[in-house]
Amino acid sequence: MTAHYIFGAGGHAHVIASALEGPVSFVVPHPTAEGEVAEAAFLANIETYRAARIYVGIGDNRVRRRIFEMLAGLGVSVANCVSAHAFVAGSAALGRGVAVLHGAVV
Numbered sequence: 001m002t003a004h005y006i007f008g009a010g011g012h013a014h015v016i017a018s019a020l021e022g023p024v025s026f027v028v029p030h031p032t033a034e035g036e037v038a039e040a041a042f043l044a045n046i047e048t049y050r051a052a053r054i055y056v057g058i059g060d061n062r063v064r065r066r067i068f069e070m071l072a073g074l075g076v077s078v079a080n081c082v083s084a085h086a087f088v089a090g091s092a093a094l095g096r097g098v099a100v101l102h103g104a105v106v
Helices: 011-018 039-044 061-073
Strands: 004-007 024-028 036-038 053-056
Touching: 004 011, 011 024, 024 039, 036 039, 053 061
Parallel strands: 004 024, 004 053, 024 036
Antiparallel strands: none
16 A cells, blocks of 8 residues: 655644545644654655655645745655545546645645
């Protein structure tokens, strides 16, 4: 089963986690809870995590974009999260790093 790593540990990150199957870890600047990974250690060992699915679960648009661009600069492909409880039309085109969560219609 694929491991999932989500940057952030707030509400947005937890909603993304609720749409995923398998183990989830939250990547945060300063881990304080079980299931959290230190951002600096994660980035320092990025090659270890290349096979994992990596998401950006930050609610603040500017911070989310900064993290997305930093990961892209490291050659990391940020995964899409599409909830099984969302509808995406066959004609819709999704970009990279998209979160289509519960109840969404695209």
